[in-house]
Amino acid sequence: MLGTAGGKLVKAVALTAGIALSVMPGRSVLADNLTDAFIGAYNTSGLLEQNRALLRAADEDVAIALSALRPIINWTVRVSQDYAKSRAGTVVSSVEPSRFFSGLTLSQLVYDGGASILGKQSAQETVLATRQALIDIEQQVLFRATTAYLSVLLQEETVQIRQNNVNLSGEELRATQDRFEVGEVTRTDVALSEAQLASSQADLADARGDLSTAQAEYVNAVGKQPGRTAGQPRLPKLPGSLAEAISLAQRNHPAILSAQHQVRALDLTVQQQRAGLGPNVSLNADAGITESYDNDDYTNDASISLNFNQPIYAGGRLAANVRRAMAQRDASRANLLNVQKDITQGVTDAYVRFETATASLRASVERVRASQVAFDGIREEATLGARTTLDVLTAQQDLLDAQLAEVASRTERSLAAYQLLQAQGLLTAERLGLAVQIYDPTLYYNLVKKAPAQISKQSRDLDRVLKALRRE
Template sequence: MRMKFPASVFKAFVFAGGVAATALVPLKAAADNLSDAMIGAYRTSGLLEQNRALLRAADEDVALGIARLRPVIEWTTSATHSYSRGTSQFGNFNEFTDNDIRTQLQLTQLVYDGGETRLRKEAAQELVLATRQRLISIEQQVLFAAVQAYVGVLQGQENVSLRRNNLRLLQEELKAAQDRFEVGEVTRTDVALAESRVAAARANLTDSEGTLRTARATYLQVVGHAPGSIAGQPRLPSRSASLEQAQSIALRNQPDLLAQQFSVKASDLLVQATTKALGPSVNFTARAGVGENLNESTGTSSDFTATLSLNQQLYTGGLNAATRRRAIASADAERGTLINVQRSVQQAVSAAYFNVETARATLISSAERVRASKVAFDGIREEATLGARTTLDVLQAEQEYLDAQTGQVNARADQALAAYQLLRAQGLLTAEHLGLPVEIYDPTLYYNLVKDAPAQHSKRGKDLDRVLKALGRN
C-alpha cells in the first residue's frame, strides 16, 4: 500500500524517512521465508536511507528554482554614529557629532530574463524524476542482495546437511571395512582408503560450516537481523513468456534507463537556459526607508525609490559562450550514455532470461543425476556386502552420489537467483511489484511539501519543520 498525503504529514513521513519506524518497532528474530528477508532489508537499509535523502535534496532544487522567480524582500535597520573634528582655514577649531538611525525595506523582483530561470527550474524537475528512478534502482539492488543472502544461507544449510550425512555414511563404511579386515575379507589398503575419505569428509564439513557462518553474517548485514530457521526454497516469480516480451517490459520499467531519459531532458533544458542567459535581463527594485537624526529636533525623514533596470553583459571574456558550449557537450554526453544504458539493459535482460532457461534445464538434469547415482550407490553397496565389489567401488559411488546432491543444491540456488535477476533486469524487483507487506516509501510526499517553495513560517513550512524534527535534522 502507498501512503496518502497528508492525513498527518508528520506521521506519514516518519516512516517514509525510514528512521523512526525501524528504531521504535522491534524486528522479528528470524526470517521464515524470502519475503521476510526482503522486508527486513527494505526497512533497515542504510543505502536506501542515503538515496532517499539525496532525493529530498533534489526536491529542494525545484524549490530553489521557484524561489528565484519570486520577489526578495529585505529589511535593514542601521544605527550610525559619526564624529569629526579639525581646524578651519581661519584657525577655528570645529567638532562635530552625528547620530542617525534608519530602517529600510527593499523589494527586488526579476521581471524578465528570457526564460532562463524558468528553464532551470524545469530542468530541476526532470532531475527529480531521474533521482526517483535511481532510488528505485537502489531498491532493486537492496532487495536482490536480500535474495542472495537468503539463498546463500539456504544453500549453506543444505550443503552442511549433505556433508554431515556424507561423513556419517563414510564412518559406516570405515566400520564395515574394519570388520571385514578383521575376518580377512579385505586388506589394510581398503581400511586406509576408508580412513582417508572420512578425514576428507570431516575437512569438507568444516569448510561448509565456515561458508554457512559467512552466509549468516552476510544475511545479518543485508537484512538487519540474524537468520533463524529458514523455511525452504523460495517461491519463484512468474517470468515473461518470451524474450521479446521481457525486453518490452524492461524498456517501460527499467529504472536506470528511465533515469537516463530524464537526465537527457534536463540537459536539453539547461542548454536552452544557457542560451537565454546570453540575452538581457530586467529587474525591478523598490526601496522605502525611514530615518531620524538624534542630534537634531527635525523629526523623522522618509524616502521611497522605484527602479526598473535593464542589464546586458556585452563582454565577459568568453565566459557565457563557453558555458553554453559546455552545456551542449554535456547534453551530447548524456545522449551517448542513454545509448549505452539502452544496450546494457537489453543485454542484461537477454542474459538473465537465458540464465533462467539454463538453470531450469540444469536442475532437471541434476535431479536425474541424483536419482541415478542413488540407485548405483545402493546397488554397489549391497554388492560389496556379498563380496562382489571392493571398498573403493563403494567409496567412489558414495562420492558420485554426494556430488550429484551438491549439484542439485547449487542448481536450485542458481535457478532462484536467475529468476529474481530477470525481475531486476526488467525493473520489476520492487517492494510494490512484489506485493511485500510493507508501507511503501512515497517519493511524492516530501516533494509535494517543498515544490512551491513555502515560506518558513507558513503552514506548509511548519509541516516541513516537523518532518525535519522527526528526522533529527531540526
C-alpha cells in the same frame, strides 16, 4: 513510525507471499523465507535512507528555482560616507556627509527571457530522474537480500549433505573394519575408509565456515540474524520469451527512465543558459528612514526603479556556460544509449542464466537418482564380495557430488529468476506486494514544490515530517 504528517510518506501494501515451513533442528521456531529477507532489507537499508535524503534535496532544488520568480524583501541597514568637492569661481568647497539608512528593500524579477522558468523545469526533471534512481537502488537492495537468503539456504543444505556424508563414511568405516576382522578385506581397505571419513570431516568443517560467512552477509543485507530457513522460494512470474523480457525492460527499467529524465533536464539547462545571454528587467524598491550623523535631521524616504540589463561582455563566461551545458547534455544522451544497451545485455544474461540453470537442474535431479541407484547396488555387491571398498567409496563420492550439484543448480535457478526480475525493473517492494510501508516520494515534493515561507503552515508541516524521519 512517522507522525501525522510524516505518516503520509508511506502507504501500507498487503502481503501476498505466504510463509513456508521447513524442519531443521537447532534453529528458531518461526521460519525465515525470502519475503522476510525482503522486508528486513527494505526496512533497515541505510543505502535506501541515503538516497531518499538525496531525493529530498533534489525536491528542494525545485523550491530554490521557483524562488527566483518571486520578490525578494530584505531588512536593510546601510551606513554611507560620501565625499564631494566642488569649485564655483574662485571658491572651492568640500562636503563629507555621513548617513544612516534603515528600512526595507525589494527586488522583483520582471523579465529574463524565461531563464528562471526553464531552471525550475530542469529541476523538476532532475527530481523525476532521482526518483527513478531511488527505485533502482531499491532493486539493488532487494536483490542483495535475495542473494544473501539463497546463499544461507545453499550453505545450510550443503552442511546437511556434508554431515550425512560424514555419517555414511563412518558407517562404511565400521563395515570395512568388521569385514577386515573376518578376513574379507585388507588393511588397505580400512585405510581407504579412514581417509574417506577424514576427508568428509574436513569438507564438513569448510561447509560450516562457508555457512558462517553467508550468515554474516545476511545480517549485513537484511539487518538481522537468519532464522530457520523455509526452503527454496516460489519462482516469480517470468516472461515467455527473451524478446518480451527485453521489451518490458526498455519500457519499465528505472535506470533507463532516470537517464531519459536526465537528458530532458539538461536540454532545459541548455535553453536556460542561452536565455541568460539576453536582457533581463527587474523592479527595485526601498522604503525607510535616512538619518544624518552631522545633526539630528532625518528623512522618511522611498524609491522605486525599473532596471534593464543586457550583457555585452562578461569575459566569455556566458558563452562558456552555454557550451558546457551542451556538452553535459550530449554526455547524458550518450549515457542513455549506454544504459539501454546495458539493460538489454543484463536481461539477456539473466534470461540465458535462468534457462541454463533450469536445464542443469533437470540433469542434476536425474544424476542424483542414477547415482543413488548405483551406490545402493555397489554397496550391496560389496557385501557379497563382488565389489571392492574402493568401488563403494567412489560411488559414494559420485552420489555426494550429484547431491551438491543438485542443490547448487536449484539455488542458481532461483537466483537467476530474481536477477531476471531485477533486469526488467520489476524487483520492487510495491510490485512484490511486501508488507512494508512503501516510501511515498510525492508527499515531500508536494510540501516543498511551492517554496513555502519559513513562517507558513506548510513549513511547520515540513518540520514535523523531518523530525519524524530523523526518529526512524
